[in-house]
Amino acid sequence: MSKLEFSTFKCFGCTLKGKKKVWGQGNYKNKVIFIGEAPGANEEKFGKPFIGRSGNLLNIMLGEAGIDRELFYVTNVVKCRPYNNRKPRVNEISWCERLLKLEIAKIKPYLIVTLGSTATNVILPNSKSMKLIVGKINKIKIDSYLYLVFPIYHPSYVLRGGIGSEEYLNLFLSLKKVICGIYLTQYRRLRWLISEICGK
Numbered sequence: 184m185s186k187l188e189f190s191t192f193k194c195f196g197c198t199l200k201g202k203k204k205v206w207g208q209g210n211y212k213n214k215v216i217f218i219g220e221a222p223g224a225n226e227e228k229f230g231k232p233f234i235g236r237s238g239n240l241l242n243i244m245l246g247e248a249g250i251d252r253e254l255f256y257v258t259n260v261v262k263c264r265p266y267n268n269r270k271p272r273v274n275e276i277s278w279c280e281r282l283l284k285l286e287i288a289k290i291k292p293y294l295i296v297t298l299g300s301t302a303t304n305v306i307l308p309n310s311k312s313m314k315l316i317v318g319k320i321n322k323i324k325i326d327s328y329l330y331l332v333f334p335i336y337h338p339s340y341v342l343r344g345g346i347g348s349e350e351y352l353n354l355f356l357s358l359k360k361v362i363c364g365i366y367l368t369q370y371r372r373l374r375w376l377i378s379e380i381c382g383k
Contacts, residue, residue, distance in 0.1 A: 194278050194279075196274070196278060197263075197274060197275055197278035197279070198272065198274055198275060199261070199263040199264075199265065199266075199275050202227075202263040202264060203227055203230065203263065203264075204262040204263055205222040205226045205227060205230055205231065205232055205259065205262055205263070205264070206230070206232075206258070206262065207232060207256055207257060207258025207259075207286060208231055208232060208256070208257060208258075209252070209253060209254075209255050209256040209257045210253065210254050210255060210256060211256040211289075211290045211292075213254050213255055213256075213376055214290065214291070214292045214293040214294070215254075215255040215256065215292055215293060215294045215295075215296065215362060216255070216256045216257075216258065216286070216287065216290060216292045216294075216295050216296065217233075217241075217255060217256070217257045217258070217296045217298060218258055218259065218260060218283070218295060218296065218297050218298060218302040218305075218306065219232065219233060219237075219257070219258070219259045219260070219298045219299060219302055219337060220259060220260055220261065220270070220271065220298070220299050220301040220302060220337060221259050221260065221261035221262075221263070221264060221265055221271050221301075222259060222261075222262070222263065222264045223235045223237070223264060223268055224264065224268070225238075226238075226264065227263075227264040232257050232258055232259055233257055233338075236338075236339075236342060237337065237338035237339045237342065238338070240338040240341060240342060241298070241338045244338075244351060244352055244354075244355045245355060247352055247355070248352065248355035248356050248358065248359045249359060249380065250355065250358070250359055250362070250380060251379070251380070254376065254379065254380070256290060256292075258283070258286060259302075260276060260279055260280065260283055260301055260302050260305050261275050261276060261279045262279050262282060263275075263279075270301065271301065276301070276305060280305055283305065284325065284326070287325060287330070288325075288326060288328075291328060292330065293331065293365050293366075293369070294330075294331050294332075294333060294361065294362060294365055295330050295331065295332045295333070296332075296333050296334075296335060296358065297332060297333070297334045297335070298335055298336070298337045298338070299313075299335075299336060299337025299339070299340065300313050300337075301337075302337075303316070303332075303334045306323060306325075306330075306332055307321055307323055307332055307334070310334075313334060313336065316334050317334050317335060317336060317354065318333070318334070318335065318353075318354045318357050319333070319334070320332070320333055320361060321333070321334065331361075331365070333358055333361055335354050335355070335358065336351065336354070359380065359381075362380060362381075363377070363380060363381035366380070366381065367381065
């Protein structure tokens with residue numbers, strides 16, 4: 184999905200306006216979206232989501248679970264790096280949430296994977312504690328479409344010692360089962376993708 188599709192989107196009231204936007208990247212045609220919180224320093228520098236320490240851990244977990252990141256679309260709730268890497272403010276989330284909803288509306292994903300509490304609270308606004316919903320399938324209706332949502336902890340939470348790497352990997356192994364279950368039961372026409380992911 185090209186950033187040109189969103190080139191007319193204006194952020195007049197956002198406190199991050201004027202900063203470099205980091206657009207979502209990856210294969211959106213396979214209908215799975217990973218949504219994080221916001222770009223960091225490396226992401227801002229190179230213009231790609233999840234390429235810093237958190238992105239490295241995400242790649243490792245996906246790889247060990249047998250999931251190729253390049254097959255799916257990765258984006259963030261907030262498209263610009265918050266000052267000093269702080270958590271995004273309500274104002275910033277509110278402005279970018281509209282852009283995120285446009286991404287979702289264009290892709291109409293089979294599955295939304297939220298990485299961390301910020302993304303989870305945006306997609307599942309009435310959700311309970313992350314501990315109660317992480318690793319479980321949730322459903323949410325957005326603009327009359329029903330989506331499946333699979334919350335996972337943000338990689339930065341693991342890097343801070345929130346949970347161990349083995350527990351974190353188990354979430355990605357569960358995610359792989361969910362993706363394969365969706366493809367095998369509902370979207371068997373994607374035979375090459377089923378073979379690529381679920382055959383491993």
